Structure formats: structure tokens, C-alpha cells
Amino acid sequence: MSKPVIGIQMQKLPEQFYYRLSYKYTEAIYAAGGIPVMLPLIAEQDYVDHIWPLLDGLILSGCQTDLDPKRYGEAPHAKLGPVNETRDRFDWMLLERAHAEHVPVLGICRGFQTLNVYRGGTLIQDLPSQQPSEIKHSIEEPPEAFAHEVRLAPQTVLNHAAVEKTAQVNSLHHQAVKKLGKGLAPVAWAEDGVIEAFQSEDLAQHHVVGVQWHPERLWQADDFSLSIFKNFIAAVVAHKQG
Known part of the structure; x- marks a missing residue:
């Protein structure tokens, strides 16, 4: 049986003239049983129409730009980071196709936030200034280090057990x-109440999962992180088989 093809967008800061993507994403996808395909930020319908039929699943990656707050009806906060309208527009185009066809989606960090806003949610634009906490949500290097604990809801895609559990995660978001x-x-919360993960309520019909942390940085030494990718690939295979 052929392996599922997983699309993942690359990143680009406004001043850069090249695309980039951490190899940690592609290695995690491949280790979980998928074939990663990197997508340049070409926010044109013709490009999406041509590339989309080749994909079986979609991962929205993290990046160093913030989602433009106009997407959720707010003015920019003073601490808002750089935005990339092309990335936002491209994400929306991909998500429109994924939702129309129930293609499984996994959102990571900025991709988690994008999924939330695409579905009508809003964001705290800067945690340190708008919702101060003893939890450090934006740690310094190394990104492979655990930053804090999250509580997992029972009987969810992140926790199949009938009792609540916890997990250690890294944290690179403001x-x-x-x-x-x-x-x-x-389906997961930090000790200060910040939502750290969610899943679609109709998971069996459309597998949509988002995590605020970066499991692609942890999967080689952390079974919980690897399971996030394996569960996603399993959902992609199930959808592909109909």
C-alpha cells in the first residue's frame, strides 16, 4: 500500500528572499509513516488546484510570524510580531479545501492558532503583557527542552485513557x-488555564487536531510526541481508504 502524502507549508519572513522549513517536521512525518511534501507560499488558486489532488493530509507548521489580527476582527497589539499576509491567505486556501473534503489536518503552534481563527476563534495577541503568568510559554533555546506540564482531557485523541493524565511539552509561543x-x-491545558491543544468535535467525520507546542522537536526521545504524528497519519490513511 502506498504511503500517504502530507503537505506542509514552508516559511518566509518579510525580509527574506527564500523559503525554509525545519527538517524536524519532515523527519517526524516520515517516521510516522507519511511522505512529506513541502509547499511554497504560492497563494494562487491555480497552484492550489494543481497541488491539492496530490495530498492526502495537511500539516500547518509553526513559523516566526503572527497571524494578522484583522483575521479575527481586532486591531494590532503593540507587542504583535511581524505578519505575513501571503502565508495567511495560503493557509486559508488550503483549509478551505481540507474542510470541504474532510481531509485530516494537524496544526502546530502557529498552525494551531490559524486553525482556531479559521473556525471563528480569536487569539490573545501577547501573553506576557495581556495575560501574565508564572508559566513560561516562550522559552529560550533549546526548543527540545521541556518547558511546562499540560493536563490532558480523558478519552481524546491525545489521551485514550479513561482518566486524566499529564504530559511535558516544550513551548515557543507568545x-x-x-x-x-x-x-x-x-483537550489540553497549561496550569495557568491556557488552552494547549484541541480537536474537532466531529473527529470521526473530520480529523482536525491542533497543539500549541512543537512535537516535531521532541518525537525522537518522547513517545507522546511521536504518537501525535502517528495518530495523524493513521487518520489520513483511514480517510484515504474511505
Whole structure:
């Protein structure tokens, strides 16, 4: 049986003249059983129409730009980071196709936030200034280090057990979910109440999962992180088989 093809967008800062993507993403996808395909940020319908039929699943990667707050009806906060309208527009085009065809989606960090806003949610634009906490959500290097604990909801895609559990995660974000998007259920929280993961309420019909941390940085030494990718690939295979 052929392996599922997973599309993942590359990144680009406004002043850069090249695309880039951490190899940690592609290695994690391949280790979990998928074939990664990197997507340049070509926010044109013709490009999406040509590339989309080749993909079986979609991962929205993290990046160093913030989502433009106009996407969720807010003015920019003073601490808002750089934005990339092309990335935002490209993400929306991909998500429109994924939702129309129930193609499985995994959102990571900025991709998690994008999924939330796409479904009508909003963001805290800067956690340190708008919602101060003893939890360090934006740690310094190395990104492979655990930063804090999250509580996992029982009987969810992240925790199949009937009792609540916890997991250690890394943390590289200054924004967070404020209002949860339509059809999303929270499945993990930091100790300060920040939503760290969600899944679609209709998971069996459309597998949509988002995590605020970076499991692609941890999977080689952390079974929990690897399971996030394996569960996603399993959902892609199931969808592909109909």
C-alpha cells in the first residue's frame, strides 16, 4: 500500500528572499509513516488546484510570524510580531479545501492558532503583557527542552485513557487561544488555564487536531510526541481508504 502524502507549508519572513522549513517536521512525518511534501507560499488558486489532488493530509507548521489580527476582527497589539499576509491567505486556501473534503489536518503552534481563527476563534495577541503568568510559554533555546506540564482531557485523541493524565511539552509561543473556534473541543491545558491543544468535535467525520507546542522537536526521545504524528497519519490513511 502506498504511503500517504502530507503537505506542509514552508516559511518566509518579510525580509527574506527564500523559503525554509525545519527538517524536524519532515523527519517526524516520515517516521510516522507519511511522505512529506513541502509547499511554497504560492497563494494562487491555480497552484492550489494543481497541488491539492496530490495530498492526502495537511500539516500547518509553526513559523516566526503572527497571524494578522484583522483575521479575527481586532486591531494590532503593540507587542504583535511581524505578519505575513501571503502565508495567511495560503493557509486559508488550503483549509478551505481540507474542510470541504474532510481531509485530516494537524496544526502546530502557529498552525494551531490559524486553525482556531479559521473556525471563528480569536487569539490573545501577547501573553506576557495581556495575560501574565508564572508559566513560561516562550522559552529560550533549546526548543527540545521541556518547558511546562499540560493536563490532558480523558478519552481524546491525545489521551485514550479513561482518566486524566499529564504530559511535558516544550513551548515557543507568545500568543494563545482566547475564544475557541466553532466545532473545536479543548483537550489540553497549561496550569495557568491556557488552552494547549484541541480537536474537532466531529473527529470521526473530520480529523482536525491542533497543539500549541512543537512535537516535531521532541518525537525522537518522547513517545507522546511521536504518537501525535502517528495518530495523524493513521487518520489520513483511514480517510484515504474511505
